[in-house]
Amino acid sequence: FILPRPSLPPCLRWAFWVSPMTYGEIGVSINEFLAPRWQKVSIGNTTLGQSVLARHGLNFDSYFYWISIGALVGFVIFFDLGFVLALTYLKPPGMSRAIISKEKLSQLREREDCKSSDNDSTLVASPRTNAEKQKTGNVVLPFEPLIMTFKDVQYFVDTPPEMKEHGFNQEKLQLLHNITGAFRPGILTALMGVSGAGKTTLMDVLSGRKTGGTIEGDIRIGGYPKIQKTFARVSGYCEQNDIHSPQITVEESILFSAWLRLPPEIDPETKAVWYSLFIF
Structure with a gap:
């Protein structure tokens, strides 16, 4: 709600004139209470409309209606230009990584390279198929393309x-x-x-x-009848009315999904490296 001008303390009277809501209230009130249906003279030789306006500290002349419209247009232009300039010249203070830092990512990549050099064996796909392995950077994850x-x-x-x-x-x-x-x-x-x-x-x-x-x-x-429990575990599906939780970031959602869907044989460090290479 808007405090009437007479109710504001003297030190805050200036705030009445810098608020866009003030000019909207003035324009709507003058347009209504100076209309012919409010021109019946009451006590004190004033009309009903003027009495209502005076009670709320809005007893302005009719030309203030156009002043209010001009002020509102000016506020729109001012704020639009302000947003454009802010989006153009102001840069974010930095990209926060809620999951993994660049230093940690470098350490994990070096550790993965050491593992690859010490051990020539890599993670293999399901033995029942010879599907082509999918690679993400230096990490090889079991992945079987299915139709x-x-x-x-x-x-x-x-x-x-x-x-x-x-x-x-x-x-x-x-x-x-x-x-x-x-x-x-x-x-x-x-x-x-x-x-x-x-x-x-x-x-x-x-x-x-x-x-x-x-x-x-x-x-x-993949030619086999769909088993819903298995399909839900290995696939992702966003419904039309799905809403992302505002309490977590997109990165956290992807990482959580990867932790749920990747096989337990893959160690957490490999999962983190794969996720980091994927999201970056």
């Missing part, structure tokens, strides 16, 4: 009561109709369609995020 295929995927939900009231008599409402496709490793795939076509629904079904309804069809990972 996700889905065929004749259908998704049904219970019919809402509102639709039944409008004559829809079927017990189930089908949201996905025989969807077939594939997501290949190393290829960015864009799922496009009009609003309401079912893009988010399809992604939620394939990722196993749908807890209600009935899912039909064949979903496979």
Whole structure:
């Protein structure tokens, strides 16, 4: 709320005139209480509108309405220019690294190089496949590129009561109709369609995020039927309404995800080096 001008102590009267809210209040109040419907004369030969304005310390002439508009426009220009200049010339004091410092990163890299020179053996991928190993800097992590295929995927939900009231008599409402496709490793795939076509629904079904309804069809990972527990452990999925926690940084989120998903055979130092090379 805005303190009326008469209620301010004398030492703070100047603050009344430097606040943009003041000019907004003056303009709105004058526009309202100097209108013809407030011109009925009351006690003291003053109108009702003038009495209300005087009680709140806003008994200005009508031309103050235009002064207020000009002042508000001036504030907008002033603050916009201030933001532009600040973003152009002011630099952040420094980049804080909540996870690992550059000195620590250098030590970890040197230690990893020593390990590589002392031991020619590297971490290997799953023995059941001969997939190409993925490298990040000097660290070799087990990674097996897999393809996700889905065929004749259908998704049904219970019919809402509102639709039944409008004559829809079927017990189930089908949201996905025989969807077939594939997501290949190393290829960015864009799922496009009009609003309401079912893009988010399809992604939620394939990722196993749908807890209600009935899912039909064949979903496979690397040629094997998808097991949700395993898929959730090795994959990452950001839902449409996912919100990043304001209590942690993006780096901390990525590191936490890496700690959860990388195999336990990989020692913490290797995980830290891999993460650091990836995030930088």
